[in-house]
Amino acid sequence: MDEKQALEDLKIADFSWYIAGPSISMWLAHHGAQVIRIESITKPDELRGIEPFKDGIAGINRSGCYANYNSNKYGMALNLNHPKGVDVAKRIIKWADIVVENFTPGTMKRKWGLGYEEIKKFKPDIIMVSSSPLGQTGPEAQQAGFGLELVSRGGFTHFVGWPDQDVVGVGYPYTDTITPPIAVIAILAALDYRQRTGKGQYIDLSQHEVAVQHLTPAILEFTVNGREGQRCGNRHPYAAPHGVYRCAGEDRWCAISVFNDSEWEALCKVMGRNDLVIDPRFSTFLSRKRNEEELDRIIENWTMNLMAEELMNRLQEAGISAGVVQNGKDLIEDPQLEHRHHFWYLKHPEMGICAYDGPPFKLSETPGRLTMPAPCLGEHTEYVCTKILGMSDEEFIELLTDGVFE
Structure with a gap:
């Protein structure tokens, strides 16, 4: 396939972890953006430790969950707690159009001096996305959290279960998957603004606020009618059955x-x-x-x-x-998904051939595609440094010896 992709010239420095952050850069990478995924060998993305593992064998490079949210990315190991590591990070940011992070608010600035106000001094047109549970401001902004907690805070847990029993819960960090598309919309808007003005900007994204919008009917019911929505199991107030x-068969x-x-x-x-x-x-x-x-x-x-x-x-x-x-088997064998080429099969260095979710929409002139499996930890560090950042072999070896790429 030789079609030029929609975001082919876009460059992204991805400092994020788990699902909510990496999914943002993944969506962009599927349409041609070049993404450098930055982790530390001493403190890798904890999603690498989440099941399922290929063939049931645990390993830092064998998580199917990590793999599914990190296709089409270069994997770089970088120790930001090393002074020279921060210098390398700044070189990556100078190369990039967009920075993505989802640490506790203020971490990028407080720990490494890489907050938006700091990085725009040496990269004035940078666009930075900070995706956090509750946003960057407000009395509870510093509260760390994960998607499973936000599912409850956002109101979803209250509605899942039977009316005469305790809540069941969603069982999945729902906010981690509904937030990234909103972030992508914000990024594209910021890119349009930059194209017209030459100026970058900061995107403060609250995952909680994204979630709340998905319960608008319940909010409307309460604010207009004064009625609190309740759990109803699998039933619906306007349908029966x-x-x-x-059905026949097991489960x-x-x-x-x-x-x-x-x-x-x-x-x-x-x-x-x-x-x-x-x-x-x-x-x-x-x-x-x-x-x-x-x-x-x-x-x-x-x-x-x-x-x-x-x-x-x-x-x-x-x-x-x-x-x-x-179930999972049904989805892989689903004829409609197969016709739409939803799943892409990529060969991973350790896991071999695995299925990856592809883009859920098709651009007629610039279709998205998956070309690279998720990276092993630090897999492309040398390539990023020497081929993308232009380091000499001598400089790379010196930094490697100093422990910058740990």
Whole structure:
């Protein structure tokens, strides 16, 4: 493929870690941006220690989670606590258009003198993104945190579970994945501003504030109607039936949603239970809601004898919203994802060939693509120093000997 990519001339210095920060540079890297991913051998990104590990073998370079958020990047080892390490970091920033970091607010400035006000003195048009849990200002800005905590603070945990039981929780740092696209939008806006004015700027991104926007209906319900939203399991206030139903096989399920009487009639026809259409317990939406327990029992007694894929296809053909609850194997084998070339298979130095999530959108003239697996720790340090930064071999060896690249 020889198409020029949309962000091919963009250069990014990525000082971030875990998911929320690295995902930002990854989105840009998938469309041609050149990214230097900076870590320290003495304190690597802790995401490298998160399962799953390829073939079940733990290792600093074997985390599938780390790999999936760091494709298309050069990996550089750099000890920022070494005085010469900060000097090298400044050279990378001078090379870069964008700096990405997601440490506790103030860390870049306080520990290494690399805050926005400091770096713009030697790189006036730099764009710097600081993605933090609660933003850079305010009485609680210094509170460190992770996505799983922000899921609760953002209100999501309150809504996940059954109405008569304790919260279940999301089980995933949801804010880590919804925040990066917003950061990318902000970066593109800042790039447009710089193109028009020649000036860079600082982007202060609050992951908490991104999360809150995704619960607008609950906020509106409270501010307008004074009602606090509650957990409702798999049900929906304006649909019945609405749930996830057991199917044939081990741990196989299918989600079914019926929002009006015509869909209900179609479901009854597929079930071979036209008698339910005129049954006074289920003939109207309100009656179905009143008898939802019995309704779910009747439906699951039917679905448990069918394969989930067969059930989904039959219902969809009848105009009923239905979907298999897919596991990892299902996703890899999903024909729609395969057609869209969602997964890219790249050969990693230690893990071998692995699947990576690709861009979820297609640009017709400048399609994104994955060309490099996630880097091993410090894999490209010499290349970055000598080929990108222009260091001589002698200077590189001297810094290496001094422990700058640890």
